[in-house]
Amino acid sequence: MEAYLRPFIFIAAIVLLATPPARSQALVDPSKVAPEFREAAEKRRAEQIRQRECALKADLEKVLPRDRTAFLNHCLETMAAKQ
Template sequence: MKPIIFIAAVALLAATPARAQALVDPSKVAPEYREAAEKRRAEQIRQRECGLKADLEKVLPRDRTAYLNHCLDTLAAKQ
């Protein structure tokens, strides 16, 4: 039983934490892809804003997707 616990502990310590996707930097992209990178960055910023709103309003995980979709639709309608 001890070897199993030891192996499990080593596996947990060796696992690296997942990182969020970094914001796209349009200045570091080839000129022909810059417009797409700017659009992607704008979308990422909108997603982060909605995520922060969900965190502040303490939306339950089961309701988070619906909340984020509604928030993104609302932001898209404003533009």
């Protein structure tokens, strides 16, 4: 039985090592967007920056995963209220 598993384990290891690491979504660069969509790209970039700031706050405060969504929503609402 072990002789049959060895090639599968070897192939699985190669596949796992060959896959690139997952990356988070990159910030939108308004200068690389068509002029007619630049305003929307600037708004999207501002929203992404706010989301990252709130995620960083959640990491610094060590928010539990089950409470993270509520924390992020509250953080984004308070940031929107300040503006």
